[in-house]
Amino acid sequence: MMLIATGTVSVAHYLVVGAIMFTAGIVCMAVKRNALGVLMGIELVLNGANLNFVAFGSSYLAGEGRPPLGLDGEVMALFVILLAAAEAAVALAITLNFYNNHATVDVDRADDLRG
Amino acid sequence: MAEFLIETIGLPGWLAWTTVAGVSAFLILNLIAGGALVFIWAERKIAARIQDRLGPTRTGGRFGWLQSLADGIKLLAKEDLMPDGADGLLFRIAPYVSFCASFCAFIALPFAFDVVGLRLNVGVFFVVAVLGLEVFGVILAGYASASKWSLFGAMREAAQVVSYEVPLGMCVVVPVMLAGSMDLVTIGEKQAGWFTNWFIFHDPFTFVIFWVYYTCAVASVNRAPFDLAEAESELVAGFHTEYSGLRWSFFFMAEYGSMFLVSVLAAVLFLGGWNGPVPVASLLGWSDGTAVTAPYAVRLVGCANLMGKATLGVLVMMWIRWTLPRLRIDQVMTTCLKYCTPIAALMFAGVMLWQLFLPGGLLPGSRSQAAAVREAWLEGEADGAPVPEASVGFVPAAGRQVVGVSR
Amino acid sequence: MTECLFSAMLAQLPLAAVDWHGLFFLLFAAIACGAAVMVVLTDNVVRMALHLVLSLGATAGLFFLAGSEFVGAMQLMIYVGGTLVLLVFGVMLTAQTQLVALKTPAGDKVLAGILGAALFAVLVQSAVSIEAWRRPGLAEVAAPTATPLGMALVGVRVDAGDSESDRRPPSGYLLPFEIVSVHLLVVLVGAAYLARAKRRRTPRTVELVASVESSQPSRVDAGASESASSVLVETGR
Incomplete structure (x- = not known):
């Protein structure tokens, strides 16, 4: 409601949303x-980071001056999206392999290499 | 239209924008629902004719044209069943997810020059992206039904859609490259003039890639021969085995909405959009080639043009459905990964080289005057030159302000 | 005259003062954060996937609101439409009854909650501490286009100014772009290798399950071996 009254969205708002997503991902x-x-x-963590990149690169949120990151923010966000797709593909393949061999996806059971 | 409301009637900005948004949403919703009614009837008649039957003949007079309305009433009155082991929440929301995705994609779809819900700068990718979300409804339905058939259908759908997005994206990039813009309105306008200006006739590669696009589009909306998610001869009814009544009809509407959507997209990207094969308006002197000065009637005709092309696309899909047998899942994957993707990649490279070495086409000067005029006008618009604003259509180009920058 | 009266009446409504950009931001931010928290709180893995889809979809909405339309569309297309479908696919492949909801010990939850709260406090503190970041955004901004983005990806920066400080070494993205493409190719090959159909797999898997069952009976309970045999059926298919 405060936000509506003051009528502005700033970089800090995006950062807080990103922080919530990041923390949720870590937990x-x-x-x-x-x-x-x-x-x-992991996906949540990457998205929290992505929000920050976009917020710092947005000329709309930057107000009068130039955005701190400029174009770099958007480009980095694109790279993060691409690498997240790659990461998910490999991680999923590993998980399915693990499931095929152990019939579970419980990470606590993945202790075959423990001495 | 919003400017018209603000300036002439004197509504405050927010009310004008809300009204315009409501009207657009209402029109699109009715387009989907009404289109589904017509297309279901057409599909039954066409299927019957292809199989040497008559199809519906009695309901509503001679051609059974009220059949789909009668079906709708039957569906409304049907008991809404939910399996015992189903995941209640997911089971309930799945049809709406499907329908909303199909509906949302229409937002950025232009029907004539200014007749677009929201003129997005990245319109092409928005439409393709939102269309891809429809798969979540199917997956949720398949999982939540607690039925083996549904789960198998959903898994097939997931694999199929993720695979077919790759060649589909590649095909969509080609018109973007030719037009130099991702804005659907600009892409459509660049094909004005005679039908030789349509991107499908731009060069041999685009002609091939149009058919690749059409194949991938049929696959991505789950129509036969790619309808493995609901293969009724193997999986009972696939992902919607356990659905009945109104919820089932939402899946159906989503399917017909998506069919229409990919057909409109094909028309805008490759078949000249709202431009007819012959520039009648220019020949008769009603228009000097730019859409802005074109009379309102021309725009309506353009809308009808696009609808005609899209309907043709849907009818061809029906023809394919009742002619070709269903593929096996491995054949579907082979079609995508071994044929569509490499062909699309090759054609993409071909178009690129063509643009590099033969930008004017084989016969220099064959592009008509109309296209040149309109191109010049588009360049001017891009440079921020003052363009006389005709306030027709749902939302003019500034419509993005609804969410973007209105204060 | 009546028109003026009408608009004057409408202007009295409190709605006219609503900041729509802020409202949509609140809406999307609430969905994104709420769904993200629900991902943590839910035990059912399928529900988690649904909440994740909601959260990332709302994030795409936030990107649109920040004026990065291309990134938003890509988020919807690649992330939500591709990566998450893949993830849900994996969930459905492994969603055996006993694996749908794996319970976490309460102690772990409390510990992680404390750590998360501490991390969150630090992040929020640093987010709101800089005054420049709290500056309000512009009221009007030119319609964003994806052209500068595309130019940057092929190595031309159009946003760099003429001042001395902007004349950095060429900061195009051609090399990272190439590296990422090669990386994607490697990932494609790697994922295909890891998930390939192993032709002589069926007898070996039978041996594996049998040996695991005989050597470590405590390891694999009855339900797990049952699901292992169902895996066999699936790979055999």
Whole structure:
């Protein structure tokens, strides 16, 4: 409501949203036992970071001056999206392999190499 | 239209924009629903004729044209069943996810020069991206139904859609490259003039890539011969085995909406959009070649042009459905990864080289005057030159202000 | 005359003062954050996937609001339409009854919650501490185009100014772009290798399950071996 009254969205608003997504992702990675749950945490973390990149690169949010990152922000966000796709493909292949061999996706059971 | 409301009637900005948004949404919704009614009837008649039957003949008079309305009433009155082991929430929202994705993609789709819900700078990719979201409804339905058939259907759908997005994206990039813009309105305008200016006739490569696009589009909206998600001879009814009544009809509307959507996209990207094969308006002197000075009637005719082309695309899909047998899942994957993707990549490179070495086409000067005039006008618009604004259509080019920059 | 009266009446409405950009921002931000938190709180992996889709879709909306339309469309197309479909595909492949909801020990949850709260406090503190970042955005901005982005990707920066400080070494993205494409190719090959159909797999898997069952009976309970045999059926298909 404060936001509507003042009528402005600034970079800080985006940063806070990004912080919430980032934190949720970190906690998700720490808490989940399902390998796919951990993957989802990673996606959340990447998206939180992406929000920051876009916010710093947006000339709309920058107000009067030039955006701190300029075009770099958007380009980095694109690279993050691409690499996240690559990461998910490989991680999913590993998870499915693990599932085929152990019949579970519980990361706590992946301790074959423990001495 | 919003400017018209603000300046002539004197509505405050927010009310004008809200009204315009409501009117656009209402029109698009009715286009999908009404289109589904007509297309379902047409499909039944066409299927019947192809199979040497008569199809519906009694409901509503001679040709059974009220059949789909009667079907709709039957669906409304049907009992809404949910399997015992189903995941209630997901089962309920799945049809709406499908329908909303199909509906949202229409937002950025132009029907004539200024007749567009929201003129997006990245319109092509927005439409393709939102269309890709439809798969989530199918996947959720398949999982939440707690039925083996549904799950198999959903898994096939997921694999198929993810694969076919690759060649589809590549085909879509070609008109973007030729027009130099991702804005659907600009892409359509660049093909004004005689039908030789349509991108499908631009060079041999685009002619091939149009058919690749059409194949991938049929696959991405799950129509036969790619309808493995609901292969009724193997999987009962695939992902919507457990659905009935109104929820099932939402899936159906989404399917017909998407069919129409990819056909409109094909028409805008390759078949000249709202430009007829012969520039009648220019020949008769009603228009000096730019859409802005064209009378309102020309725009309406353009709308009808586009609808005609899109309907033709949908009818061809029906023809294919009732002619070709369904592919196996491995054949579907082979078609995508071993044929469509390499062909699309090769044609992409071909178009690029063609643009590099033969930018004027084989016969220099064969592009008509109309296209040159309109191109010049588009360049002027891009440079920010003052363009006389005709406030016709749902939302003019400034429509993005609804969400973007209105204060 | 009546028109003026009408518009004057409408101007009295509180709605006229609503900042639509801020409202849409609040809407998308609430969906994004709420769904992200729900991903953490839900135990059912399929629900988690649904919440993740919601969260990332709303993030695409935030990108649109920030004026990065191309990034938003790409987020929808590649992330939500590609990566997440893949993820949901994986979820459905592994969604055996006993694996759908793996419970986490309560102690872990509390510990992670404390750590997360601390991290969040630090992040928010740093986000709001810089005054320049709290400056309001512009009211009007030119319609964004994707052209500068594309130029930057092929190595031409159009946004660099003429001043001395802007004359940095050429900061195009041609090399990173190439590296990413090669990286994607490697990933494609790697994923295909990892997930390839192993032709002589069926007898070996039978051996594997049998040996695991005989050597470590505590390791694989009855349900797991049942699902392992269902894996066999699937790969055999």
